[in-house]
Amino acid sequence: MEILRDQLNWKNLSLPLIFLIASLNPFTEEAEFHEQWLFMTTHYLLYIAGFLIGLKAIRGPIIFLLPGIALPVFWHVPPFFALAGAYLPWRVANDLTLFLAGISAGMTIYKLSNVIKILLFVLWMSADSVLSVVLIVGIPAYSDEAYSFSPFPVSQEPITGLVMFGIMTAVFVYVVVNLVKSIFHI
Secondary structure (H helix, E strand, O other), X not given: OEEOHHHOOHHHXXXXXXXXXXXXXXXXXXXXXXXXXXXXXXXXXXXXXXXXXXXHHEEOOHHHHHHHHHHHHHHOOHHHHHHHHHOHHHHHHHHHHHHHHXXXXXXXXXXXXXXXXXXXXXXXXXXXXXXXXXXXXXXXXXXXXXXXXXXXXXXXXXXXXXXXXXXXXXXXXHHHHHHHHHHHOO
């Protein structure tokens, strides 16, 4: 693994730092025990913060892509999602590993071909779309109806799904705009 020390600057670290501060503060952490949409939003913020740090300032072996994919999948399996939503030790593990998973994926992305990058992006958007629809229609897999220890009632699922859809749309637009810029050298 190689740290690109010349890339550890305010320009490359400011957005990840903002995302981390927004996610890891007492107000957000307390609200996450009650608000499913916020809990899901911090998943995006933590992963993207790590991804940007890895992308800009770290280079690592391709094997690190595996935890970059597997850990977010793990935390979105319903019982583990509910455990992290309900209990502080699980939340700490959730937050830390999502951030590290982002770093793991970001530091390996430069080794992938454009076809693989696009494939992984499409798979991510597809998986999140399915999860978003599951939440919007109120299938109780992520609620206290499925897991009594879950702090999230099924009534919160539709707004969580809509928030996810909004975040995915913003990420999609950002990626497409940057792709168009790079293709046409704008």
